[in-house]
Amino acid sequence: MSELHEILDTPTPEKTAFIMSFLSRIYEHFRSTGSVRTDIPDMYEVLLRAAIPGFALRKPEEHPRYYRYSPEEEIREPALNGHDLALIFQHCRELGLEECINQMIGRILEEIDTMDMKDFPTSILPLLEDLLSDIKKGEVNAERFKRLFQTGLAKYIVTYVSDEPKQLKWSRELTKCNGDYRGYFPGYGATKLKAGTCQDCRQMNVFLQSPTETVWRFPAAEARRKHLINKLSDKHECFTTIEKPHTPFSLVVTKHKRSMDEKHRKWKARVSEVKGHLQSLEGRHRILDNVLHERYADIMAVRVKNLRVEAGQAVEGSNDRSEHTQAGPSQVAGQKRKAAVVDLTDD
Ligand SMILES: [Zn+2]
Structure with missing residues (x-):
């Protein structure tokens, strides 16, 4: 038993x-x-x-x-x-x-x-x-x-x-370009710390972090706009468009709440x-x-x-x-x- x-x-x-x-x-x-x-x-x-x-x-x-x-x-x-x-x-x-x-x-x-x-x-x-x-x-x-x-x-x-x-606030995660960005440099074999911080990412991070701002415009040349677009991923829950009435064109980043x-x-x-x-x-x-x-x-x-x-x-x-x-x-x-x-x- x-x-x-x-x-x-x-x-x-x-x-x-x-x-x-x-x-x-x-x-x-x-x-x-x-x-x-x-x-x-x-x-x-x-x-x-x-x-x-x-x-x-x-x-x-x-x-x-x-x-x-x-x-x-x-x-x-x-x-x-x-x-x-x-x-x-x-x-x-x-x-x-x-x-x-x-x-x-x-x-x-x-x-x-x-x-x-x-x-x-x-x-x-x-x-x-x-x-x-x-x-x-x-x-x-x-x-x-x-x-x-x-x-x-x-x-x-x-x-x-x-x-x-509930969507409590509009704050989003920051992009990873500030300070801790490690670039890969061919020839050196390893990654090394990229000196300095990117001003553009800092500006965008202010917008991303904001609990109230939902749209942000950034007039800049193509290379700088592309850099920011590349830094955004799904987790930031934003979509981007380009506004073309004036030069330089503006990158427009808009926060969305599709996942919510x-x-x-x-x-x-x-x-x-x-x-x-x-x-x-x-x-x-x-x-x-x-x-x-x-x-x-x-x-x-x-x-x-x-x-x-x-x-x-x-x-x-x-x-x-x-x-x-x-x-x-x-x-x-x-x-x-x-x-x-x-x-x-x-x-
Ligand atoms: Zn950057």
Whole structure:
């Protein structure tokens, strides 16, 4: 038996998905055939208790799909199916293993902190959905699952949606010509420090650094204009044009906020995605407010800031935290979400 504990002890999402799927289906099978004898519940309890400490959910992919060159799909083990968890909760109630339910809620809430939030609709929402229907039927007490609903959904919203990205100021990074510029001099073999600083870059840096200036004109001969254009890269988020009514022509540098607009578009898409999930959770039962209580309004309206404390995250300033979100371009990329089906009903 200690071997079993050793195997299950090391948390891996695959083992968790396997054992939860196995337990939920095997018990359903024995129950449906009416052969739940004393030794079956005992075995169930031993297996479940051994599995709880190592309960783990899938973590975000280290190298998301869009970074990969390989055209072949990497096969990921399926995420844990939330309906399996709901069945296990039912079995625990039936077998009087109330304490196991509490332990599992604790582990689920811990794992939500580090899980791949793209799995939330597969692994957690179905559990909440099934619990709501059991609450509606009067089979379980809503109060008991209040924390799972409140904290679980708050964590999901705060981590997955994250704060609204905002263009706070127009300041941009400086160009790298001042002082630290190292030119390559053929014949010397190595780079050596180029003496002095470039006046033109200094002028442009004043503009780049400015939190308010968005357009800058620089009348100069072609070589000097080209030097500045070469110093600007994507990270400066500027576009350049040449104004030709007078000589010397002017270089016009304009700051744009395309990347911020793009971040904002993605953020809005995440908000409506989450709202959609919450509305379908509310769905036919209309009893979500019985479990969410004082958090109901903030959760349903996806108010990230108001949910930070509930989610166990420190309240931060209005920094742009959108970099920290787990959502990425692969958000809708086809994931292998089919849970393994063990069909025990056929003979
Ligand atoms: Zn320069």
